[in-house]
Amino acid sequence: MLHEGILEAYAKLEGAVASLKKVGVETIFAFENLKPNAVQIELDAFDPTSLLFLRHVCEVVIERRETVRIQVERQDTDAQSRFIRLRAQGQESHWKLVEQDGISIALGVGSEGIRRLGESEALVYAFLPTLETTGFPIKTNGDISTDPSRTRVVLDDRTAACIERIARLVVALVERGTASEAKPEDIQLLSALVPLSDPRMATFQRRSFRSDLLVAIRRISEGKFSRNYCRPSWLNPVDFEKGAAESKIKAVRRELENIDGLTEFLKLLGAREATLTDLSAGLENTAPSLVGAAEVVAHVTSRHTTRQLDTGAVDQRWKIWPVGGTPKPLDEATKAKSALESDFVDLVAEKTGGPDN
Numbered sequence: 001m002l003h004e005g006i007l008e009a010y011a012k013l014e015g016a017v018a019s020l021k022k023v024g025v026e027t028i029f030a031f032e033n034l035k036p037n038a039v040q041i042e043l044d045a046f047d048p049t050s051l052l053f054l055r056h057v058c059e060v061v062i063e064r065r066e067t068v069r070i071q072v073e074r075q076d077t078d079a080q081s082r083f084i085r086l087r088a089q090g091q092e093s094h095w096k097l098v099e100q101d102g103i104s105i106a107l108g109v110g111s112e113g114i115r116r117l118g119e120s121e122a123l124v125y126a127f128l129p130t131l132e133t134t135g136f137p138i139k140t141n142g143d144i145s146t147d148p149s150r151t152r153v154v155l156d157d158r159t160a161a162c163i164e165r166i167a168r169l170v171v172a173l174v175e176r177g178t179a180s181e182a183k184p185e186d187i188q189l190l191s192a193l194v195p196l197s198d199p200r201m202a203t204f205q206r207r208s209f210r211s212d213l214l215v216a217i218r219r220i221s222e223g224k225f226s227r228n229y230c231r232p233s234w235l236n237p238v239d240f241e242k243g244a245a246e247s248k249i250k251a252v253r254r255e256l257e258n259i260d261g262l263t264e265f266l267k268l269l270g271a272r273e274a275t276l277t278d279l280s281a282g283l284e285n286t287a288p289s290l291v292g293a294a295e296v297v298a299h300v301t302s303r304h305t306t307r308q309l310d311t312g313a314v315d316q317r318w319k320i321w322p323v324g325g326t327p328k329p330l331d332e333a334t335k336a337k338s339a340l341e342s343d344f345v346d347l348v349a350e351k352t353g354g355p356d357n
Contacts, residue, residue: 040064048088052095052106053127053141083109098173098189103142103165107192114188119196124153124209135202135210137192140166144209153209163209167216174269175224178252187255194261199268221269228252228271229278230263234299234351239292243282244274276300280315284329287319293327294347296320301352 013030020028043062051057051072062068070088077083077096084095084106094109108115116137124132125141131151134140142162145154153159170193176182177190195214202214230252231240237254244251252271256262267273276283276299283296297320303309321333322344328336 043068046070047129048086048093049095049106049121049139050128051086052084052097052139053104053125098169100169100172101165103140103162103169105166105169106139106141107189108137114192116192116194116196122196126150126153132209133196135197135199135214136170136195140213142166155207155209155212159209160212163212163216164220167213167220170213170217171220171224171269174221174266178225178228178256178266180250180253190256190262191259194259194265199265218269223270225266225270226272228266229274230267230271231257232273232275232299234302235274235279235295236289236292239288239295240274240279242286243279243288243292246282246285247279248281249274249278276309276313280318283318283320284315287327290322290325290327290344291347293320293322294344295351298348298351301348305352 017028017030043064046060046062046068048070051060051070055074058072060070062070068089070086072087073085075083080098080100082097082099084097086093086095096107096109096114098105098107108117108121117139118137119133121139122134122137123129123139124134124144125139126144126146127141128150129139130146130153132153142165144159144162145156146152147154173186173189174193177186177193179186199214202211205211227250229244229249231237231254235243237257241251241254251274252263252266263271272278276296287293288296296318300309300314304311316330319327319329321328321330322341323333323336323338325341333340
């Protein structure tokens with residue numbers, strides 16, 4: 001037989017349940033011994049982005065002193081992606097979700113396209129947000145293991161499998177964005193795929209979701225970017241692209257250099273910085289600009305001065321010696337029997353830090 005006090009509590013609960021059912025509420029949870037202040041704090045801290053990965057939830061209404069209404073609209077953009085609009089308390093945010101193999105990533109969308117999330121926004125989700133960060137300016141979601149509070153990630157086999165799938169998606173998106181036939185929307189994604197901090201420092205950090213994700217990305221990317229060549233700092237973009245095309249090597253396109261941190265991230269994934277040897281065929285087959293020729297000669301001079309390059313490594317067929325304003329091979333420049341043009345000499349001196357005359 002139930003105590004009279006318990007029967008009274010049940011009676012009050014039945015009334016509340018009946019009232020909620022009248023307004024269409026179908027699922028109801030009742031909790032005991034809750035502290036009102038604690039509940040208030042939890043409700044105040046409710047993050048609207050909690051709805052990003054709950055695909056069957058369209059609206060959340062929190063009723064207390066004032067009503068908080070959070071609405072979400074979803075629109076498929078292709079077989080793998082969807083656009084999401086979140087509205088809460090008069091504010092609106094836009095998101096792009098990319099899904100694959102049961103996992104998904106969310107990228108912020110601003111007025112100018114994809115935006116990089118800050119560290120505090122870039123959280124790991126187990127359908128709802130945890131307190132763990134991804135290490136990348138994106139949100140990630142998957143069926144990962146968490147502690148009982150659902151705020152900390154547990155690094156077990158299930159989480160490892162989920163990290164593996166997320167890493168494969170990130171690498172696939174980087175491949176797509178750096179491909180020669182990349183679409184503008186694929187290139188835009190790249191800015192949100194560069195780590196928030198120097199990935200080389202990950203080896204000095206404690207093991208976490210973010211460190212395991214970076215390790216998985218590096219492992220999965222092995223061999224995928226080794227034929228991508230980044231522009232060396234000593235050569236201008238136009239002459240690099242021209243020389244790379246003539247040398248039949250795949251250059252990282254000029255517009256990608258404007259994405260902060262991407263070049264260094266690609267190198268971490270296996271891309272290489274082009275060397276004189278890599279560009280040799282191009283220098284032989286086509287003449288660079290006068291500035292480009294000066295940059296090559298200045299680079300050769302600097303490396304020879306520091307004993308990193310022997311003069312024998314400079315191919316005499318390279319068109320880097322200007323005659324009449326056009327770079328020619330060494331033998332043609334020698335036959336011209338004229339001194340190197342002063343503008344060219346000034347350019348070389350400027351780039352090697354030498355005297356003006």
